[in-house]
Amino acid sequence: MGDLEAVLGRLDDIRADLTELYKDLHANPELSFAEHRTAAEVARRLEALGLEVTTEVGRTGVVGVLRNGDGPTVLLRADFDALPVLEQTGLDYASTCRGTDPDGNDVPVMHACGHDMHVTCQLGALDLLVAARDRWAGTIVAVFQPAEEIGAGAQAMIDDGFLDRFPKPDVCLGQHVFPFEAGAVGMISGPSMSAADGLKVTMFGRGAHGSQPQNAIDPVVMASATVMRLQTVVSREVAPSDTAVVTVGSIKAGTKDNIIPDQAELRVNIRSFDERVREHVIAAVQRIVRAEAIAAGAEREPEFERLTDFPVLVNDPDVTGRTTAALRKELGDDRVQELPPVVGSEDVGLFGTAAGVPTCYWFFGGTDREKWLAAKDAGTLNRDIPSNHSPFFAPVVEPTLTTGVTAMTMAALEWLAKS
Amino acid sequence: MGDLEAVLGRLDDIRADLTELYKDLHANPELSFAEHRTAAEVARRLEALGLEVTTEVGRTGVVGVLRNGDGPTVLLRADFDALPVLEQTGLDYASTCRGTDPDGNDVPVMHACGHDMHVTCQLGALDLLVAARDRWAGTIVAVFQPAEEIGAGAQAMIDDGFLDRFPKPDVCLGQHVFPFEAGAVGMISGPSMSAADGLKVTMFGRGAHGSQPQNAIDPVVMASATVMRLQTVVSREVAPSDTAVVTVGSIKAGTKDNIIPDQAELRVNIRSFDERVREHVIAAVQRIVRAEAIAAGAEREPEFERLTDFPVLVNDPDVTGRTTAALRKELGDDRVQELPPVVGSEDVGLFGTAAGVPTCYWFFGGTDREKWLAAKDAGTLNRDIPSNHSPFFAPVVEPTLTTGVTAMTMAALEWLAKS
Amino acid sequence: MGDLEAVLGRLDDIRADLTELYKDLHANPELSFAEHRTAAEVARRLEALGLEVTTEVGRTGVVGVLRNGDGPTVLLRADFDALPVLEQTGLDYASTCRGTDPDGNDVPVMHACGHDMHVTCQLGALDLLVAARDRWAGTIVAVFQPAEEIGAGAQAMIDDGFLDRFPKPDVCLGQHVFPFEAGAVGMISGPSMSAADGLKVTMFGRGAHGSQPQNAIDPVVMASATVMRLQTVVSREVAPSDTAVVTVGSIKAGTKDNIIPDQAELRVNIRSFDERVREHVIAAVQRIVRAEAIAAGAEREPEFERLTDFPVLVNDPDVTGRTTAALRKELGDDRVQELPPVVGSEDVGLFGTAAGVPTCYWFFGGTDREKWLAAKDAGTLNRDIPSNHSPFFAPVVEPTLTTGVTAMTMAALEWLAKS
């Protein structure tokens, strides 16, 4: 314990630099697989810390390896891509960046999911661990993953030979900043984050002048009717005791008011925790889309394209138990909570699944404690506290950064520390 | 009559050149107020014909004046902008052009409304009239108008001093190619084309991660519910004996499947022939949009922005009678039909309204006669014959071009010919 | 003219009795094919007038024949059934009657369509014609038809041998009270009233406890989605220049809040003036109903039952011209107007169609003139003037009654009067 406090002591020396780094990353977000600036900065810092650095793993991923004698191999994972969201936080380090989305559109970009904090905390933890290398033995594989937001980065790294090119881990650890009380950490054993299936749906109508609906098969109406009908999947087809989400995150058709376009595009996101529910919901979405095309008299079948395919993230019970205990020792019992399963998705689990080893993935709070408590008391958490992917989402830098560095460091040492 | 046939005889000499011109214009469409290449070509040709040419009238409009002694002043009007439509005609002179829409997006551009044919026919008619200037007396004001598609070009020219800068017309004439039998012409006295009101509607929700609908106010659902409800304006609120159209030509919200966006945009186009109906429909659209925002629990009122504001186009009974008779003399009774009112809109009428003089605006067919008759017999006109603004719309060059040149020339001579 | 005024003079003698009769009929409405009391009263009065009376023609229909020497045979037709509507007029002779609908339900009954006035006026006209029998020659076939509201009575009388059992008419005349200025009459030549197609649609789901939607296929949602989608037939599939109405007059599913029922019933009414439009709309309704059942995952196809099948009512141009002229002579030009086609339906035309003779059917106003003019000026006719089938619909007795008797008498005499 005394030892570990000494490890963490160095955080006071690097906190200003990490804060600087965090704000710089926040101001310079990059879309999935376009994280070139971010990857270069990560690589530069890993090299400065003395790790063996490999870049362009799975297109833009970075892996740093720190070998420190015999002992277990621990994979630490941070993701580093941002989102096509127009930042509205009003922060002085807010992003004004733009990027090009997969369809070639120019879009705003924002770290609306906190991956900038993940990178910062993991680099901070690595700094502490390097400084304290005499207190532990083993190998750290530090993964900086691209393209988590589109569920493609972990798979891309694995497909790029990750398991063969780097030391095989014994355990995979990672963390995510989340809109609860900053300073606190939470996790759950078992199914921890939902499966997520992304579908791009294209519905085909027939275009015509806006004044001649009788000559058209109106895809705007077709798509709107479909959106309304899709609400019934969760409201009527999923048992109240099961959990599923069907979100149409994007609807697009036409450009002018007076031209009826010839097609519409929906982007549908499906969440579930159970394979049977997942299959039913996907089938129901497809059934409804097809039937609404028939209702509209469409002459061409809708098309479905798979956008993402996240599996359920399962936290290993033993590893989760050990990690919980380790963090409680450092942070105190009341700051390490059991969370309910989160209806969000992550591809972090693919590393453990591919390697056949257990995973533990936890959350750390990013919301100002006072604000959080006030909103909780008022029952207005939903309204007042921006959640991940909101244009208003940004963690308070402290104590978020300190908690994230501490949690990652302590969790790694639980496996690596010399006894 | 012999005289007039002589006037039209020259068409054989210039038909090849006009055809070339038409295909060149078709292959090089330009969006509203961006018709720089088109305007330059028009100006070049007007100058070659010896007209007094003024460019940049109402931003990109061109006016040619031909003074030929004492007599009436006839305004001939062609519009020359194109549309943000991706051409799918498969023609060898199909457009592959792109342009920038008012929102800054890069979009495909196509002459999907036949304005290229309007320009070609009016230039052809002017050539014939110049060649036959000893047979008539008076003044021709040849208007080549920009930005008809957004209902802004005629007003822009008028606001730019059109009435003061050019001879005041006694009558305004114009024509539009339309998906009926090529070789034929049609018109109607009285209300001839509908009023058109374009509204951009922005509905405000609250963004959240796609897995947390409870933290969002989903604008995709809000907008879709609104589209479905807007259908009831025409189906339930407009008397069966009245005419109205409510088209949502564009719906846009979000970019990714797993982010619930914070707003949605609808572009709504409203057609009507009667002021009372027009007011009721516009009010009903606004009522529904506002109520659906309330139903969704929106925290911010929807916003409405006026996009277009076309008045009803009213053909003067006397002028229309004379024009009909004149065209029948040349084309034959069966090729000059009375059409029902067209539920499309035009700003051509603004010239006559501003000048306080009568207008006659007619339609000429652009569809291959055989195809037209076959589809008419089969009752599949709607399915088989692409209408204006369709990505498949393109007039057959002949006899469309010959008919358009002939009609414009004969109509002008009805007012100008020496008796 | 002097003669005819003499004929009408007797109206002053019988007006009080007719008023009494009207109020009695109004207070005692009977549903379609259940008009036993009404038929008995009609038969009694016809006999008193000396006509040959036949009852139970087409179940509850009554026919009176008045032979008066050589001359044309004129069919005069009044319908006499009422509607399942709960009267809310507040009149002292308002109905409090109830009846049994075709499904066996006990329902309120009201003369909400003015058939009581039709009967009264036709009996009044017959009285006048009997009294003036020396002034005309020919035969009157007075038809008192049941079950017009369900489009079944005329066909039932024809199927019951009407054409063989009674003198063949040369012309068919009839009239309907309508919510415009009392004292006035209106009609139009050609298509005068719309085709009407009534469909009963049954959609099949699967019942379950209200807390177990996952075990149900919810027919309430299925039917509601269908109603919303049906709005698009008129708003998107019918040309703005065509006329069609799709009304879902009744929706029924379930009885308790906490049981999801296993089926839903819609009653759909379709109006049109053109056979091609009619066919398209009926097909579109069926397409949408079937597709919405598929969207819901229904295990059984929806069922369609034909409720009514009214053809377009076409007024013969010659007969309509003569009738208009005759009424103008008596009522004055300004009280006999040309009306636009009415989007209501009638089976009166079946008599003429079956006999191969022309029909003229006109409307007479039932709304207090002051109220009518005030609402017209205020543009609130729709809101302030109850229309047929409204629970508030009731003609003002005068001058409605006088006008109806006069119009029917004069129209008959146009054909029968000795020259």
Added chain:
Amino acid sequence: MGDLEAVLGRLDDIRADLTELYKDLHANPELSFAEHRTAAEVARRLEALGLEVTTEVGRTGVVGVLRNGDGPTVLLRADFDALPVLEQTGLDYASTCRGTDPDGNDVPVMHACGHDMHVTCQLGALDLLVAARDRWAGTIVAVFQPAEEIGAGAQAMIDDGFLDRFPKPDVCLGQHVFPFEAGAVGMISGPSMSAADGLKVTMFGRGAHGSQPQNAIDPVVMASATVMRLQTVVSREVAPSDTAVVTVGSIKAGTKDNIIPDQAELRVNIRSFDERVREHVIAAVQRIVRAEAIAAGAEREPEFERLTDFPVLVNDPDVTGRTTAALRKELGDDRVQELPPVVGSEDVGLFGTAAGVPTCYWFFGGTDREKWLAAKDAGTLNRDIPSNHSPFFAPVVEPTLTTGVTAMTMAALEWLAKS
């Protein structure tokens, strides 16, 4: 144990009679507060068993008291009303009964929720307990409750002085037959059945003839749009991790296809397990109903009438633990399962709440074991196994009856048996 087996032994003697009773009750169901025949039969049998019997407690309820020396007082509760469902089981003892619902309609009646089995089992258990009265001491208060289906019977009995007129219980026990494996029993400690709120919603439009939608404010469309919008409460406003159900069990408007009615009625049922969710959902339903009336241009606000108001049923942990253990001793561990919370509702909890004593309420299976297992393996439980309130729901008589009698007897003896 040996003792208890002796107690249950008598079941062989009375099983035929109980089976007879069950089929008789099933064939003669009665609606809520109309259970006169049932109450009479229950009273007759309780008297025959020697209990003190009081009838008409809370209108039609029956209470039997069996005093057997000093000891605890155990309340045993069975409910005995049936549902307005048309039985479609095809059983030879199927109901053909009809009744009058609260709106005065004649409706079919069926024991579609198994209350006939509850009555039979409780009478069987009382018979066994009377026969074995030397083995236990204390007081049994046997409650036969009316009107559970409308959530009114328990409250009615309490309002009728139940707590003052009968011995105060120390514990409340009850059971419900459910569509799982017959022979098995299941329960859960804590929130066990959901809150249920029933709302009757009346939406007001304006009636008109079906051909004149412009004169109407169509309540069929208004109600259908509302139903579609209500789906979004569960799909968008309730957190995926929370549980809620919004069922529109009944929609009614209009009677004829060609009359647009002037109002529509929805019956909405809301389920939840958490007070905050409950309040949010009820408020959201009201917000949507009101906004959809505004969207329709309604001139009168919708009205809400409370139909039912079931609280959450909470099983006391200690009592549930003891009961589970007691039943496992008799039935075996594998036949007494822990169930997830049930999204159905019950007013049984009101007795315990009013008396301030703990409740345990369990479920016993009613589905043939072979059928159940086959459907479970096939993943077709939802499709193949009729649930409560289905027209096909009927427990297999055995081993359901034996299990229900056994469970009730053993649970009572857990508190009453002489040690």
